[in-house]
Amino acid sequence: MRIASTQYQATMVNALQNANARLSNVMEQMASGQRILLPSDDPVATLRLSRLNREEAALNQYRDNIGALSTRLTQNETALGGMVQDMLGARDLLLWAGNGGNTPADLSAMAGSLSALRDSLLYSSNQRDQEGHYLFSGTATDTATVSYNGTAPVGTRYTFTGNTGSQQVVVGEGVTQSANSTLSGMAQLLNWLDSAVATLQTPGVDVSNPATRLQLTTALNGLDSTLSDVNGQIAALGGARNILDTLDTNHSHVSVSNQQAMLALSQLDYGEAATRLSGFTTAVQATQKAYAKVSSLSLFDIL
Amino acid sequence: MSMINNALSGTMAAQAALNLTSQNVANVMTPGYTRQGILLTSASSSRTGALAAGDGVNTPSLFRFSDDYKSQQMWNAASNQGQYSVVQPYQTQLEQVMGDDGSTLNTGLDAFFSALNAASVEPSSSPLRQQVISAADALAQRFNSLNQVLSAQRASVQQQRGTLVDQVNSLSAEIAKLNDRISGASATGTSTSSLVDERDNKIDSLAALVGVSVVNQPDGSRSVSLRNGEPLVAGSLAAQMSVQTSASGVQSLAVKFASQTFNVANTHAGGQLGGLGDFETRVLTPLTQSISDMASQISSQVNAQLAAGFTQAGTAGSALFVYNASSVSGMLQITPGVQPKDLGFSSSATLPGDSGNLLKVIDLKNQAISVTSLGSVLMGDAYTQLVSRLGTESQQNQASLTVANTVRTYAQSNWQSTSGVNKDEEAINLVQYQQMYQANMKVISVANQLFDSTLALLP
Numbered sequence: 001m002r003i004a005s006t007q008y009q010a011t012m013v014n015a016l017q018n019a020n021a022r023l024s025n026v027m028e029q030m031a032s033g034q035r036i037l038l039p040s041d042d043p044v045a046t047l048r049l050s051r052l053n054r055e056e057a058a059l060n061q062y063r064d065n066i067g068a069l070s071t072r073l074t075q076n077e078t079a080l081g082g083m084v085q086d087m088l089g090a091r092d093l094l095l096w097a098g099n100g101g102n103t104p105a106d107l108s109a110m111a112g113s114l115s116a117l118r119d120s121l122l123y124s125s126n127q128r129d130q131e132g133h134y135l136f137s138g139t140a141t142d143t144a145t146v147s148y149n150g151t152a153p154v155g156t157r158y159t160f161t162g163n164t165g166s167q168q169v170v171v172g173e174g175v176t177q178s179a180n181s182t183l184s185g186m187a188q189l190l191n192w193l194d195s196a197v198a199t200l201q202t203p204g205v206d207v208s209n210p211a212t213r214l215q216l217t218t219a220l221n222g223l224d225s226t227l228s229d230v231n232g233q234i235a236a237l238g239g240a241r242n243i244l245d246t247l248d249t250n251h252s253h254v255s256v257s258n259q260q261a262m263l264a265l266s267q268l269d270y271g272e273a274a275t276r277l278s279g280f281t282t283a284v285q286a287t288q289k290a291y292a293k294v295s296s297l298s299l300f301d302i303l
Numbered sequence: 304m305s306m307i308n309n310a311l312s313g314t315m316a317a318q319a320a321l322n323l324t325s326q327n328v329a330n331v332m333t334p335g336y337t338r339q340g341i342l343l344t345s346a347s348s349s350r351t352g353a354l355a356a357g358d359g360v361n362t363p364s365l366f367r368f369s370d371d372y373k374s375q376q377m378w379n380a381a382s383n384q385g386q387y388s389v390v391q392p393y394q395t396q397l398e399q400v401m402g403d404d405g406s407t408l409n410t411g412l413d414a415f416f417s418a419l420n421a422a423s424v425e426p427s428s429s430p431l432r433q434q435v436i437s438a439a440d441a442l443a444q445r446f447n448s449l450n451q452v453l454s455a456q457r458a459s460v461q462q463q464r465g466t467l468v469d470q471v472n473s474l475s476a477e478i479a480k481l482n483d484r485i486s487g488a489s490a491t492g493t494s495t496s497s498l499v500d501e502r503d504n505k506i507d508s509l510a511a512l513v514g515v516s517v518v519n520q521p522d523g524s525r526s527v528s529l530r531n532g533e534p535l536v537a538g539s540l541a542a543q544m545s546v547q548t549s550a551s552g553v554q555s556l557a558v559k560f561a562s563q564t565f566n567v568a569n570t571h572a573g574g575q576l577g578g579l580g581d582f583e584t585r586v587l588t589p590l591t592q593s594i595s596d597m598a599s600q601i602s603s604q605v606n607a608q609l610a611a612g613f614t615q616a617g618t619a620g621s622a623l624f625v626y627n628a629s630s631v632s633g634m635l636q637i638t639p640g641v642q643p644k645d646l647g648f649s650s651s652a653t654l655p656g657d658s659g660n661l662l663k664v665i666d667l668k669n670q671a672i673s674v675t676s677l678g679s680v681l682m683g684d685a686y687t688q689l690v691s692r693l694g695t696e697s698q699q700n701q702a703s704l705t706v707a708n709t710v711r712t713y714a715q716s717n718w719q720s721t722s723g724v725n726k727d728e729e730a731i732n733l734v735q736y737q738q739m740y741q742a743n744m745k746v747i748s749v750a751n752q753l754f755d756s757t758l759a760l761l762p
Contacts, residue, residue: 004723039694141656
């Protein structure tokens with residue numbers, strides 16, 4: 001093939017441009033540590049990376065939720081634990097009152113302590129968070145858990161105005177965990193305690209009277225059943241936290257494997273990049289030398 | 304005295320050849336210069352007789368080392384190169400904007416659904432609800448800024464098209480003028496080589512702008528038409544190309560030749576004009592539509608689900624997003640004045656702490672939306688697929704561009720191989736024609752001596 005004189009130049013310019021484009025690409029890769037600079041460098045890997053990123057974002061949110069939920073569960077547990085203490089105190093008092101050796105004055109003093117515990121239980125049942133939402137009202141968070149009506153006859157003054165609905169928190173893809181405990185039996189217990197207090201405060205009360213004993217026994221039985229219900233809830237909270245811990249561990253394992261996959265897909269292999277870099281550099285140097293040799297050849301020089 | 308005359312024709316021929324060589328050497332670096340050669344023929348004898356050797360050398364004409372097939376190849380390659388190279392900057396910009404992980408719609412969507420997920424921990428918490436509104440606002444802003452980038456690209460494509468059409472018109476006019484001068488000059492026998500080179504350079508530039516087919520006419524002119532046959536240049540007449548913009552903002556091309564107007568398809572036109580048309584119809588417009596589909600469907604699905612739930616006050620949930628197809632910078636916005644308590648997270652009017660409807664809103668991420676060019680895809684995956692598709696388009700274009708560049712380089716070197724000047728060749732010609740000149744001069748000198756010898760015989 002006949003070669004025109006300008007052909008050497010054109011070849012040289014082309015070779016240098018190509019080499020420069022490749023050099024700049026490999027240098028950008030090395031500077032960023034990323035194998036993929038633009039989606040077109042590897043559309044399939046970009047797709048997979050993007051999906052892994054989405055999953056990572058969701059996992060991080062689930063783990064955040066688990067953290068926030070654990071705090072909420074602990075808060076519930078503490079409040080319920082306080083109530084258990086109050087109920088145990090009330091139980092002791094009722095047992096003592098049922099003992100035949102107490103004078104009416106003793107019983108009246110016991111009634112005082114019992115009513116303090118009753119009020120404390122009411123207060124604890126109606127606990128609210130910082131924004132004023134009731135903790136134990138189920139999903140009716142704007143309504144008090146137990147409402148008190150002082151004008152009603154004794155034994156019906158307390159009513160349960162919350163509900164037993166559960167607030168579901170998302171803790172995994174399609175996995176929810178109940179965030180609240182409900183106190184549906186508390187109002188009934190408070191009514192019984194209220195009746196017991198009223199009876200014990202009656203002047204000249206006699207605990208050996210069958211009607212009085214029945215009231216005390218009813219209150220005591222109610223106390224036991226509510227106590228076991230609340231204890232059951234505390235146990236459930238512990239169980240929920242165990243489940244959350246397991247979920248969190250699972251999430252963290254998936255997250256680690258996602259991150260490893262992302263690194264494998266996106267990270268530059270520096271060894272391979274360095275080999276390419278030196279290959280391109282050698283090619284440029286060789287082309288330059290060849291051009292210098294070829295362009296120095298001219299018949300005009302020796303005419 | 305035929306010997307002197309023969310030698311004279313030889314020196315004249317050598318001079319013409321040396322002159323030609325100097326022209327070739329002078330233009331060694333001129334782009335598009337076609338090297339010329341001299342045609343030498345031996346002149347037959349005007350005398351009769353067995354010993355009449357001939358009347359020296361004839362130099363009837365110069366000729367061009369050119370091969371029309373190679374020129375056509377080069378122009379075709381220029382069209383393909385133009386078609387793919389004009390698109391790449393646009394595609395790379397889109398990839399940079401849409402592929403950057405920090406600024407994508409995906410990040411916005413993730414943040415929005417994260418805020419919803421976080422709200423499920425305490426569905427009645429007003430700061431958590433506020434966070435949902437802020438994340439929705441940020442998501443809307445991401446949609447709008449991407450939409451603005453796409454709209455700016457469209458404006459830039461249309462502007463570039465206008466400029467290209469102006470260039471096509473001026474090149475066509477110049478080619479027509481050169482056609483006129485060439486046919487005039489060849490009628491009078493003047494050398495047209497440099498005019499032909501200039502015209503071919505113009506055709507080469509024109510071919511990069513739009514795909515053309517070129518036909519040679521007997522009078523030395525070249526007719527240029529578009530790929531589908533619409534004429535651009537015929538003899539000394541040039542057509543006028545124009546851009547028409549429809550009411551909806553879609554541009555098309557028209558060519559007016561003499562009194563006739565032809566509508567030209569914007570796509571498959573070849574060259575930069577065709578590349579722009581292909582990019583606009585195949586990538587930019589569907590992508591813009593897809594983004595706007597995503598915005599519209601996210602807006603309607605989230606609003607519909609929220610409306611199915613109840614606010615803290617127990618009324619039906621209010622709309623969170625407002626979608627406006629006609630606005631570029633405000634395509635997606637959040638409902639003005641929307642309050643945290645207005646979000647319908649509860650599944651019952653009387654249960655403000657319920658999160659039943661919120662869970663349904665969260666699940667929208669895994670529900671299908673219908674997006675132009677993708678069909679039915681999950682809301683959370685739509686953008687990922689769009690970016691992947693864009694990457695594939697760009698990758699294909701880059702591959703086509705690499706091929707087009709290689710073909711163009713090959714076509715150019717192929718053309719150079721026939722028409723380009725080689726200095727060494729010219730140096731040899733220079734030496735040979737110089738020797739030819741000197742030899743002929745020697746012949747004249749010998750003839751002169753012969754004549755002198757003859758004269759010396761006379762007393």
